[in-house]
Amino acid sequence: MAVSTERIRLTDVARLAGVSVATASKALNGTGRMTLETRQKVKRLADELGFRPNAMARAMISQRSFTVGLLTNDTYGRFSLPLMAGITEALADEGVSVFLCGIEDDAEMARRHVDAMLDKQVDGVICTGKRIDKALPVDLSDLSVPIVYAYTKAPEDAVTLVSDDAQGAREAVRRLIELGRSKLAHVTGPEKFAAAQERAGAFAELAGDDAPILYGEWSEDWGHRAVAELFAENGPQPDGIFCGNDQIARGVIDALRERGIGVPETVSVIGFDNWEIVAGATRPPLTSVDMNLRELGREAGRLIMALSEGKAIEPGLRRMPCQLVVRSSCGGGRTN
């Protein structure tokens, strides 16, 4: 193995075709002028030899590497991988490759990674995290390449993409209301998280100010405990519970089942994140709000390319719509 047959260079193609490298280059790139015959001969030969131009050599000339960096502190991949998939989807056709840099909240490590990417002449960097209200531990303010922030805190004047959590929450609550649920409750994570606040705000807006909102942690365990509160002797006994994430929702559903309260017969439950691994394993499967991170990634990819091509992009926050994915935990029929 590893019998690496040397890579064919343009000179090889040119020599074998009996033309100069200049002509060969033009022939293959469809530029310059020459007889159709010459062009086709070169093309055919290049094909036969399996010639592939050295992207680095091209990059040196064009000053574009067709390479972008994805910087993230989300070691779990919960956010970064769907995003990555979207980015790839948007850029693969243009031959763009992505450097993934996981920086585990280590500023020095981050700096080193960013430098390495810059040295490798990335055309831009996309920054992502696991919280919308916390910045990565790196100062990117004086990068010499464009930056797009996706699902992380960013400077005011940056190009930033986030999910529209309020809209997503509204979809969920509306659904609950449409199903005839009238005593709603919201169980979510710590109040200090912007995501929790946004989702809770939207909930209050539609469910009314007196509908209970319970802040806690982003865990199943908290979901359990919240149910104990909600269904205590003189608790509110809600018939619809919107949860701040899927793990909480799973805890809630498990706790309800343990109390003999039927989901979705007696209580409808909706989660947030649509994390397949938990939403799918919940019994019954969980209806949840999907943040469309993949689409966010696609958009991030398009934006970073546009920027790297020098196109002017309006800075500021762009909110991308969420989508309710209906399973069986809320009752009623599937809509999509």
Add this chain to the structure above:
Amino acid sequence: MAVSTERIRLTDVARLAGVSVATASKALNGTGRMTLETRQKVKRLADELGFRPNAMARAMISQRSFTVGLLTNDTYGRFSLPLMAGITEALADEGVSVFLCGIEDDAEMARRHVDAMLDKQVDGVICTGKRIDKALPVDLSDLSVPIVYAYTKAPEDAVTLVSDDAQGAREAVRRLIELGRSKLAHVTGPEKFAAAQERAGAFAELAGDDAPILYGEWSEDWGHRAVAELFAENGPQPDGIFCGNDQIARGVIDALRERGIGVPETVSVIGFDNWEIVAGATRPPLTSVDMNLRELGREAGRLIMALSEGKAIEPGLRRMPCQLVVRSSCGGGRTN
């Protein structure tokens, strides 16, 4: 924003230092001979100007890009992200960056990504998947760069890294036995998976041939159903259950609780994968076998670099040890 101050080139440094580019290059790389004074002057200036050499230009000369590709079909990141973290950890110091390519079991897409990476002159590619007995849908046999396979099926004569599932399973079963459990059972995924077979084989070896092995799916739901079988009227009523993965284990534990059977008081349960998101949320938290994918990644990183430096590496399968991570689902004290 995006007021990109032009990057400083070596020529700039040289000009300002009043020396030739050659001297500047040598000064900064610690090569050649010159007065300490000259060298330091250049170094200082480079520092002040924030000069960073263009890695592409270097790569063109040295024929080494300090870039590797990670090819995966694991869209979830369950395997690829820990691996990635390990690879990065091993290679970041040498300034190596990693192209991540998620190919969703699409051969054509895979081919395009591989070509793009090759065009960008990666020094090697690491291949990974989500099953040890299934190859990625690409033929990499005639790549012109070294390949290392990690946690995926590979050709006989390739350099391949896998977790030692049998050893991991043995650790788990031994633990159960040490805890005094004598009626063991194994609940695992589909028999056709090599991983299931290996783990089951090790189980049988230690637990005895008549200890029940239940093949099914890799899901929580199957864990539930398996408990129904095991604890049926005249079922084996085991006191120790080793599960083929964490999701099954979680299903098993939930089912046991629902039957009023105490974990770990009455039955000890151990999972496999140590997937924090499920092992940590299980009640009680799940003892599980960790495949040390990060270490696998580190090793893959080291190997690919060695290969790309032309070092001879013995081809063949390398099994990396697993490690039991003790939580509370099996009883007894924590060991580590």
Add this chain to the structure above:
DNA sequence: GTGAAAGCGCTAACAG
């Protein structure tokens, strides 16, 4: 129509 030559940013011989 085609090719010679310059050059992207850097390193490595080889002179001086």
Add this chain to the structure above:
DNA sequence: CTGTTAGCGCTTTCAC
């Protein structure tokens, strides 16, 4: 000790 020169693989004027 330092600078000149030749290239890495490619694209692109600009002569011929």
